[in-house]
Amino acid sequence: MALEDSKKGFKGFTGFQIKILALIFMLFDHIHYFFEFTGKIPVAFSWIGRLAGDMFLFTMIEGYTHTSNRKKYFTRIYLMSVFMTLIKYIIQFSKPLQRGDGFCPENGIFSTFVILIIIFKGIDYIKEKKFFKGIGLTLSPFLISYAIAFIFQLLIIPNMSMDTANHIYVIVSSFIPSPFLVEGGLYVILTGIILYLFRENRKLQCIFFTIFILTWMIGMPLMYIRPISLKLMFTDYYEWMSVFAVIFMFLYNGEKGKSMKKLFYIFYPAHIYILYGLSVLIYYLKY
Template identity: 25%
Template sequence: MAFTGINSFQLKWLAIVFMAVDHVNSYFGSQLGFPLWVAWLGRFVAPLFVFLLVEGFRHTRSRSKYAKRLGLAALVTASGNVVYQLLTGAYIDPMTHQPNYFLFLGPHNIFLTLFLLFCMMWVLAVMKQSSMGQKTILFLTFLVLLMLTAASEGGIYLIPMMLMMFALNEKRQRSKLFIGIFVYTMILLGLAISSYMQMPVYQSLYAYLTFDNEFMMVTVLPLIGLYNGQLGGTGSKWNKYFFYVFYPVHLWIIYFIFYLVG
């Protein structure tokens, strides 16, 4: 049988596996003896989810229902984050020893980021068909969403990704999208190396780049290239909602184990 590419369902499963590995590495990598390069493996996950989000935005039959699902998932994940922060006291600033309630947004809530990115796309889509007065209100709304997204998990790095994917969403524009992502990630690599050069030398460049590693989002390119535009799966509710359940549950398990061994 000839290889026909990878569908959306398969890409989601691939992202789920590497996302779980990335989170385990973040909390237990040193204890488990993981090499530093493991931190690079999951960097394609967030931009891949953004790519699939753009595809979902284009093809969904109800943008309002899609947004509600993302918003509800973000709220559920945020509730788990609040419990984690209260149990561990991680919301206390180690420098000032005062509560930093902004920390209650984290440590992880990709659903919040995806929800805000979805809303940004929705505003941009509506702007195309709006009057000048409406465009002004929508533009101000877009700026508010932009600031909120920049403050969410990975948002400041994913906003340019979303804008490129949203603007270059046709298959015939795929080469332009590839060039844009490559240039963007190489800029991030240059900024990371520049930051390293300005710091006191206490670790190797390799070690630093496994920490300041957002440039490795470039690894999403082969997966976008293999995407065949098909949904995949069986179309069941399990296929549709599994990730919405898996994401917060696997984080809660990691939080609980980390709290026990901490």
């Protein structure tokens, strides 16, 4: 009787609950990411963390779809993208800020979200039969990235030192993220497009998400990694475990839940820099 009551009482996960779970999973993942060098953090931490990225991607799409002001939504994400990208490059170009083994944090999912939101807007235009505008906007992140690379090859690199050219490129890419350089790259971008295209049909969304993840994350190692084994799929090539995020997507009840807009915007960069700082300190004390 109690079991039946609990089943009746469970109404799925709200968007807020999925975000909180994703934050917890992400924390496990980043503990492994920053402290793997100690040899004390089990790889299982990263297994758990595989779910976080796609859960955040899912909630970002839901947030973008239902927000009352998409411009403000995009602006918040864009400003966080610029801030974190600049911090990342400051660390990369400042030897004293790097960990003793040369490790630097590469985290910057906001930049990937910036690219995706631009593509989402393009998809919306295409659905409205504004094909020229929609296709142009959808392709714009890629075309702009190629244009910037072409300009650098033609005008910047031949006339400046490589260090100066690199610094200029860093500044440009901080404000204009490239789909080829953002966290997750084309894989996350394609995942986001699939989730967005099928957002109005949860079953199809989950089915196509699952097919894509397994095809990419299991198919790629099977095709290109030699030798490959079942053990390696759990020790080295375990990105396929992100497929389990589909459980939370399927159980999403469509409700926003509690409103804590600033939670992710604060927690994401804060925990990265705190964990990185601790890893630098531990490395210094250990080595």
